[in-house]
Structures are given as structure tokens and as C-alpha cells.
Amino acid sequence: MNRLKTLLTVVVTATITSLFWIVVYNGAASTSSASTATANAVADLPPGKAVTATLEGPARLVVAPSGLAIPVAGIGSRDLVDTYTQSRSGGARVHNAIDIMASRGTPVVAAAPGTVEKLFFSDGGGGISAYVRSDDRQWIYYYAHLDAYAPGLREGQRIARGAPIGTVGSTGNANPAGPHLHFAVNRMAPGERWHEGTPVNPYPLLAGNRASR
Numbered sequence: 001m002n003r004l005k006t007l008l009t010v011v012v013t014a015t016i017t018s019l020f021w022i023v024v025y026n027g028a029a030s031t032s033s034a035s036t037a038t039a040n041a042v043a044d045l046p047p048g049k050a051v052t053a054t055l056e057g058p059a060r061l062v063v064a065p066s067g068l069a070i071p072v073a074g075i076g077s078r079d080l081v082d083t084y085t086q087s088r089s090g091g092a093r094v095h096n097a098i099d100i101m102a103s104r105g106t107p108v109v110a111a112a113p114g115t116v117e118k119l120f121f122s123d124g125g126g127g128i129s130a131y132v133r134s135d136d137r138q139w140i141y142y143y144a145h146l147d148a149y150a151p152g153l154r155e156g157q158r159i160a161r162g163a164p165i166g167t168v169g170s171t172g173n174a175n176p177a178g179p180h181l182h183f184a185v186n187r188m189a190p191g192e193r194w195h196e197g198t199p200v201n202p203y204p205l206l207a208g209n210r211a212s213r
């Protein structure tokens with residue numbers, strides 16, 4: 001019982017925090033990108049009291065028919081570029097992720113709910129990064145090159161879709177002149193650990209046309 005209460009508190013807190021961040025961002029966004037985001041926006045609000053109160057606010061996530069939210073605040077589906085098969089390290093390997101370009105410090109939010117499984121730093125790779133596992137344990141969502149984690153983010157934490165993960169940056173092997181979120185989706189076989197799994201292209205999952213409601 002106490003555990004359920006704690007969990008609810010965490011989810012509600014995360015939701016409120018993420019809404020706050022998005023409001024702040026939209027306030028500072030240019031007119032064109034803000035209107036794009038609004039046009040594509042679908043409210044992503046889990047059921048619950050605290051959330052009902054915010055339904056009419058300006059905070060919106062862009063959610064694709066796949067159920068994944070675009071994990072960078074203020075970015076719409078038309079802003080995305082499919083960089084999944086771009087070569088890396090002279091063509092020896094492919095990217096297996098999507099790079100979402102945005103200004104340094106732009107909020108990065110959870111594309112899907114889950115549990116923060118690993119907070120990892122790799123100087124020669126993803127830099128400040130987070131691995132979030134879906135509730136059914138079959139997917140890992142990977143957020144890399146962060147400038148910083150969201151305050152209080154910790155391993156084992158359950159987060160809602162849209163909860164703050166951190167901010168866009170260029171830590172690790174990213175070009176400091178081109179801050180972006182490196183976002184990957186890996187399908188996980190039973191027993192696979194956070195750094196394992198089979199990559200799936202996030203682009204169609206994020207950029208798919210909005211389903212009519």
C-alpha cells in the first residue's frame with residue numbers, strides 16, 4: 001500500500017515537472033515551431049486527478065500513432081530526419097538510432113513510460129545517457145549526449161511518458177557544434193541487459209502520421 005502511494009507520488013511529480021518544463025519551453029519557442037508543435041499535438045496525460053487539472057493548459061506532447069512521444073520538447077514530426085542507417089566510423093557500422101537536433105538545454109522527455117534501468121556515462125560514446133525499460137520489459141529506450149540529467153532522476157525510478165529525462169547536449173562523441181538527442185529503441189529478448197537488445201528504427205515510430213480521433 002505504501003509502495004503504491006510512493007509510486008503514484010513519483011508519477012504525479014514527474015508529470016507535473018514535465019508539464020512545467022514544456023510550458024517554459026513553449027514560452028520561449030519561436031512562433032513557427034510552437035505552432036507546428038501545437039498543430040501536431042496530442043495530449044499525453046495519464047489518468048488521475050493531478051492530470052485532469054492540466055488538460056487545458058498549453059503543455060502538449062507530440063505523440064505518434066505508435067504511442068511514442070517525440071522525446072524533445074518543441075519538436076514536431078516534420079522536424080525529424082531519418083538518420084537510422086547513416087554510417088558511423090567510416091562506414092564500418094550504422095547508426096541504429098535517430099538524431100534529433102535541438103538547442104542545448106532543450107528538455108528531453110520520456111518517449112514512453114518505464115523504469116530508469118541505467119544511468120551511464122561513456123566519454124567516447126553516448127556521454128551522459130539514460131536507459132529506460134518498458135513495463136513489459138521488452139523494450140529499452142536510450143537517450144544519449146545529454147547535457148545533464150533531470151533533477152532527481154535515478155536508477156529504479158518509474159517514469160511516465162513525457163517525464164523529464166534531462167536536457168539536449170553534446171556529451172560523449174557528439175559534435176559540440178551540433179547538440180542533439182541520440183535516441184534509440186531496442187527490442188529486448190528475455191534476460192537481455194540494458195546495453196544489449198536488437199535495434200529498431202525509431203523514425204517511423206515517431207514520425208508516423210497522427211491517427212484521427
Ligand SMILES: [Zn+2]
Binds near residue numbers: 098182183
Ligand atoms: Zn546519434
